[in-house]
Amino acid sequence: MIALAPPTQVPRWVTHVLVPVTNLLVAFVIAGIIIAAIGEDPFKAMKLLVLGAFGASDLIGFTLYYTTNFIFTGLAVAIAFHCGLFNIGGEGQAYVGGLGVGLVGLAFSGWPAPIVILIAIAASMAFGAAWAFIPGYLQAKRGSHVVITTIMFNFLAAAMITYLLVEVLIQPGQQAPQSREFDANAWLPFMHDVLRGIGINMGQSSLNLSFVIALIAAFLVWVFIWHTRWGYEIRTVGANQAAAVYAGISPSRNIILAMLISGGLAGMVGINEIIGVHHRLILDFPAGFGFVGIAVALMGRNHPLGIFFAALLFGMLYQGGSELSFDIPTITRDLVVVIQGLVILFSGAMEHVFRPHIIAAYIRIVGGRAVGAAAE
Amino acid sequence: MKRLMLSGLAAVSLAVAVSSANAADFSPAIVFDMGGKFDKSFNQAAFDGAERFKMESGVAYREFEVTSPTQREQAIRRMAKDGANIVVGIGFAQAPAIEKVAKEFPDTSFAIIDAVVDLPNVRSIVFKEHEGSFLVGMAAALASKTGKVGFVGGMDIPLIRNFAAGYAEGAKYVNPDVEVFQNMTGTTPAAWNDPGKGAELARSQFGRGADVIYAAAGGTGVGVYQAAVDGGKLAIGVDSNQNYLHPGTMLTSMLKRVDVAVENAFKDAKGSMFTAGIQSLGVAEGGVGWALDEHNRSLITPAMEARIEQARKDIVSGKIKVNGYKGS
Incomplete structure (x- = not known):
């Protein structure tokens, strides 16, 4: 299981800021070496990466659009982590959540926009939650490991939606497997349109109101996990199932609950993609966002605030990375994936490589009293 | 070509x-x-x-x-x-x-x-992928000794079904009794680049008696062609001229x-x-066709070539009409 904030004798800024920043720096240094090795200037590349993500209002828009997806999937993974579950089915849950949004978009033509959008949001959560319910139930009642079942459900989701788009929902008279475009009343407003309404000029981007929904979701998850009884029960089950049972908390009930919420959050990617950007149901829109959510949650230490910053980082890498390959053709999209992979490697998988050393170094520098305390 | x-x-x-x-x-x-x-x-x-x-x-x-x-x-x-x-x-x-x-x-x-x-x-x-696929379907049926030919598609979408439909029509045009096996690699974009699965599907079709397989599956096709080499059978390439990949077992390629x-x-x-x-x-415009070059010259007999070329002309003149996949 994932260790959640092991007891340390060092201030939180060391574990929560210094360690992640160090990991990030190491990842960028290695990425820089690789870029230098293929004959490009790493500093120029880094500048393009950052400017490509934050250099203009429309670029910021795209960065935040990616961030939105990562917040949803990061929160989804985090809430399952808190219950001791490793939900790697975010991809499939996002896909099915999007299906729910798409069905609403197709079915509710002509209804007032706020109502359609609210139903679509509810559908994204309901469909995503339903897709996560089955693995959750199997884990809780039958002990089928959720890692295996959620991976399998990713494939099932892809197969199901491909079937639906090829055979059922396809726009008649067309080869491409995608639904018809929704009527405009089912479109979630773009941020640049909203901001223009209040006199702020922002470049055109994919950013839409889903970003606000993501921030609200992050806040609600924080309230839920740390300020409600349900959140407490989920964390208790995650920390120690035997103790939870002893305390009168049902692990199976909480496992299912955590998976439902997790799936619902992942499903909300569908809001951003389907009624936010594409305005039609298309194939493959989750495009790996569900999997990156795992790295986002790990980096964000399963805390909504941390997840926001981790999501922002990955949003920057996605958007800045694509600008990078626009401007330097020798830095292909594959190399951008390498850079993203290094960040995931150092901040996720190898997180504990530097951590003990940094903590030890801090203790050595700041004073020996803490060493004594840690040794007890 | x-x-x-x-x-x-x-x-x-x-x-x-x-x-x-x-x-x-x-x-x-x-x-x-x-x-x-x-x-x-x-x-x-x-x-x-x-x-x-x-x-x-x-x-x-x-x-x-x-x-x-x-x-x-x-x-x-x-x-x-x-x-x-x-x-x-x-x-x-x-x-x-x-x-x-x-x-x-x-x-x-x-x-x-x-x-x-x-x-x-x-x-x-x-x-008109179905027209080009028709021609290689003919080639497959003409080269097949077992009367069974195979098709391995990439992702299961209408576009690829159109390849499959044209291929089957071509094979049946030559031999009405021909048996055509069809498999799609998958339902995710990974299906375009899964040579391992492609090889597996090809081996299974060879196992059922097919001796020519047409792959319309992007990078997955590489596995199909390799399986043909390993099994001593024939394969047909797609989109680009892929004859050069394995001279001797690449029967031809459907050119798009x-x-x-x-x-x-x-x-x-x-x-x-x-x-x-x-x-x-389509065939008439030279947009699709079949590949004949030094790498597969030895596999295509003059009689086969004549027959396929005649069909090509018939498609151009409208004498043969290839239907393809019409959608649901």
Whole structure:
């Protein structure tokens, strides 16, 4: 299981800021070496990466659009982590959540926009939650490991939606497997349109109101996990199932609950993609966002605030990375994936490589009293 | 296969001349789809066409490979904004993005492969894959000794079903009793690049008695061709001429001249000869065909060649009508 904030004798800024920043720096240094090795200037590349993500209002828009997806999937993974579950089915849950949004978009033509959008949001959560319910139930009642079942459900989701788009929902008279475009009343407003309404000029981007929904979701998850009884029960089950049972908390009930919420959050990617950007149901829109959510949650230490910053980082890498390959053709999209992979490697998988050393170094520098305390 | 140029084909389309800048500051752009420009098949054919244009004209082009659906529109708009004279989108999935951006940039030319976007500044290039597949289906049935032939598709979408349908029609045209096995590799984009699964499906079809397999599966096909080599059977390539990959076991390749379409789109835009409208490229237009070269010469007997060529002429003249996949 994932260790959640092991007891340390060092201030939180060391574990929560210094360690992640160090990991990030190491990842960028290695990425820089690789870029230098293929004959490009790493500093120029880094500048393009950052400017490509934050250099203009429309670029910021795209960065935040990616961030939105990562917040949803990061929160989804985090809430399952808190219950001791490793939900790697975010991809499939996002896909099915999007299906729910798409069905609403197709079915509710002509209804007032706020109502359609609210139903679509509810559908994204309901469909995503339903897709996560089955693995959750199997884990809780039958002990089928959720890692295996959620991976399998990713494939099932892809197969199901491909079937639906090829055979059922396809726009008649067309080869491409995608639904018809929704009527405009089912479109979630773009941020640049909203901001223009209040006199702020922002470049055109994919950013839409889903970003606000993501921030609200992050806040609600924080309230839920740390300020409600349900959140407490989920964390208790995650920390120690035997103790939870002893305390009168049902692990199976909480496992299912955590998976439902997790799936619902992942499903909300569908809001951003389907009624936010594409305005039609298309194939493959989750495009790996569900999997990156795992790295986002790990980096964000399963805390909504941390997840926001981790999501922002990955949003920057996605958007800045694509600008990078626009401007330097020798830095292909594959190399951008390498850079993203290094960040995931150092901040996720190898997180504990530097951590003990940094903590030890801090203790050595700041004073020996803490060493004594840690040794007890 | 004679290399037929597509430039004379403008007549097929509704010709609408669109403005174009002079050659000095001419800037073409191409947006590859998720398969990437080195998929050895569809996207790579487009890449080859763009490269040939660069070699011949000395004009560099801008390119981008998308990694998520949203990037399609982002990339196409970025190219148009940066002053590209023509932006070519590769693959039907880019159609909605091209449609949106083409409306925003009415003075820029656009082209889309494998889809139709009905706008005055967009050239829509679609191929009659079923016609080309018909010809290689004939080749398969003619070369088969068991009377059983196979098809391995990539992702299960209408486009690939069209390949499969044309192939089966061609095989049945030669031998009404032929048995055609069909498998799709998968339902996710991973199906375009899964040589292991391709080899597995091919081995299973060989096991059931097939001795020729046609792969229309992008990078997955590589596994199918390898399985044919290992099993001493025959395979048929797709999109690009893949005969050279395994001379001796590659029976032929179904050519889909995406390269020529891309090259011509660039050339026409450069020479201010760009035309919008639909170009529907079949056997008659040289847009699809079958590959005969030194690598598979020994596998195609003169009788086979004569028969396939006759069918090709019959398709051109309309004597043979290939139906393909009509959709649900």
